[in-house]
Amino acid sequence: MLSKRIIACLDVRDGKVVKGVNFEGLRDAGDPAALARRYNVEGIDEVVILDVTATIESRQARAHTIAAVAAEIFLPLTVGGGIRTEEDAAAAIEAGADKVSLNTAALSDPNLITTLAKRYGSQAVIVAIDAKTGRAGLQSRPRYEVFARSGQSVANRDAVEWAREATDRGAGEILLTSIDRDGTKAGFDCEMTAAVSDAVNIPVIASGGAGTFQHFADVFTTGHADAALAASIFHFN
């Protein structure tokens, strides 16, 4: 039987692991390779590197971090943050990533999803969606407002609709992050996760809010998640 996956996320800035709350107030959490080494021993199923300030960090610096982490683990490795072009994705994969995660670039150029899926296969293309729960309208469910640029700008998309489109365009997995829960350790947004997971036929990784073992159990059962990603709970234990 297919197991539910626990994924450790390394938010990297300038070659260091950092972590904030609600996407803000980043603090230092250590060396990416050292943390990855620990995860490899502790039985984590996958590792994600998110370059949270990729806008100013060069592709070479990112490749260096990817290679350093990849050298420590024999686990699936995803790289996201600043993957804007086919060349960025190719560089990340050449440096040792198995999958790339697209966020802002997929919103502004959805064709990139298809281009990468054709070149590397859908399993190598994750579309990351950062969303906040909006007010419930006349419809039965609230709108899940999608944000681009690390939560800085409204994308004018609903997460469920965008996840469907990303799937149709060739995404292999959806990484769904609740901005409201990010770094809070208050539990995953199970309602939003279930809404997205039920709407698509590809795996959905829940992210944002992991604090306890029960939170993972909750997001796998009531949240219908196929995998859950966490950072704070692993870094600051």
Added chain:
Amino acid sequence: MIALVDYGAGNLASVRKALNAIGANTWTPTVAGELGRAHGIIVPGVGHFDSTKALTDEWRTAIKTMVDDGVPLLGICVGLQWLFDGSEEAPGAEGFSIFEGRCFNLATSKPQNLKTSKPLKVPHVGWNSLAINRASRLMAGVKDGSQVYFTHSYAAPVIDDTAAICEYGVPFSAAVERDQVSAVQFHPEKSSDVGLHILSNWLNLSRRSSGGAKADAV
């Protein structure tokens, strides 16, 4: 030396790193003629079946010659699928036809969770368990039920040469072996200790094939 065959879509870095970790030297031949010095050949893959078209007749002939000479060949993921007759993913691309059968899209078999009858998601991504089907050198010492990492949308049918089966709504070949040719649908290079154990088993085959004196050079 182990030849890692690059056809433009595989994740060579991970495979290279895992092989280095268990003591093997690798290189990526740029022309088929270089394969002659390989003690073992790996066709890795994370990609679209269509990209295997880059394995032209020249490469196929070179690989075939080496395998006939007793050099072990390992296919990983799309590399396994390529060793079958072909795949629904790219009907125009011919497989290497070492193993019989065509690879099928997991989605068209409408896989369902046996308990809940809910449709299973495709691609099949994550850690799933192996059912050992028969004894093989590749899977020697791997316990029934061991978990390994899969990420794929297409799968090969279960055949006589299937060494291990995985089930995702439907059973498919997780590992196949016949004589010098082995292949795995999962990613041993991403499957932690179990995966490194399987790669070591294969590496031992290549050490044997290269003979005692040359073994140190592998």
